Amino acid sequence: MTAIGPSLMCADMGTLQNTVKRLDEANVDFFHFDIMDGKFVPNFTMGPDMIKSLRAHTNKLFDAHLMIEEPERYIDLFADAGCDMISVHAEAATHLQRTLQKIKNRGLRAGVALNPATPLNCLEYVWDTVDYIVLMTVNPGFAGQKFIPMTLKKITLLKNLIEDSGRNIDIQVDGNISYEVIPQVLERGAEMLVCGTSCLFRKEESLEHATSNLRHFLQGLEEKNLANS
Numbered sequence: 727m728t729a730i731g732p733s734l735m736c737a738d739m740g741t742l743q744n745t746v747k748r749l750d751e752a753n754v755d756f757f758h759f760d761i762m763d764g765k766f767v768p769n770f771t772m773g774p775d776m777i778k779s780l781r782a783h784t785n786k787l788f789d790a791h792l793m794i795e796e797p798e799r800y801i802d803l804f805a806d807a808g809c810d811m812i813s814v815h816a817e818a819a820t821h822l823q824r825t826l827q828k829i830k831n832r833g834l835r836a837g838v839a840l841n842p843a844t845p846l847n848c849l850e851y852v853w854d855t856v857d858y859i860v861l862m863t864v865n866p867g868f869a870g871q872k873f874i875p876m877t878l879k880k881i882t883l884l885k886n887l888i889e890d891s892g893r894n895i896d897i898q899v900d901g902n903i904s905y906e907v908i909p910q911v912l913e914r915g916a917e918m919l920v921c922g923t924s925c926l927f928r929k930e931e932s933l934e935h936a937t938s939n940l941r942h943f944l945q946g947l948e949e950k951n952l953a954n955s
């Protein structure tokens with residue numbers, strides 16, 4: 727089943743606790759936290775203390791996407807805050823394998839995030855240390871950007887590489903994951919959707935409606951695929 731993960735940087739920061747409770751009840755699958763340092767990306771968002779304070783309000787998976795330089799220095803901080811999954815950018819981790827191993831040693835799922843222009847060959851020697859790949863479909867740093875069409879080809883290539891590796895590695899897509907884009911990324915092999923302003927945090931509908939509409943839409947696509955197979 728396709729996993730829905732609200733991108734909490736798109737929420738109202740003043741009512742975050744309530745938002746997490748509502749989305750938990752609306753039955754999202756995981757919560758996605760974008761961590762920015764003003765260096766790797768030109769923006770700032772949330773940090774470990776915020777994650778820690780939200781941990782008591784849901785049992786759903788917490789997924790931290792570290793858009794920061796030297797991510798290896800902060801793994802313990804985010805693990806201690808209550809994260810279940812941590813992804814680091816290949817472009818930012820000098821010792822990528824060591825950093826992924828550090829995440830796994832803490833008992834968490836380890837992810838590699840790739841900017842749109844980063845080729846897939848940086849994954850070649852870490853297949854045995856990675857649980858999920860975050861393919862950025864916009865350049866990271868800001869919500870509300872435009873989907874980059876070249877990344878569709880990358881999903882197909884990545885799916886083939888994962889199948890060849892024989893490993894159980896999920897593909898997460900992040901950036902302008904709209905109703906128009908969703909069928910295209912799913913048909914190419916994405917399994918985890920990071921849902922921001924493009925499909926969940928929308929002015930015209932409540933979080934509850936947005937989540938249930940999205941779930942129905944995904945179910946419809948899955949039924950159509952089953953019927954065609």
Ligand SMILES: O=C(CO)[C@H](O)[C@H](O)COP(=O)(O)O
Binds near residue numbers: 736866900903922923
């Ligand atoms: O990673 C991100 C930005 O770097 C956000 O998670 C994402 O872009 C938010 O979604 P949307 O594009 O739909 O607003």
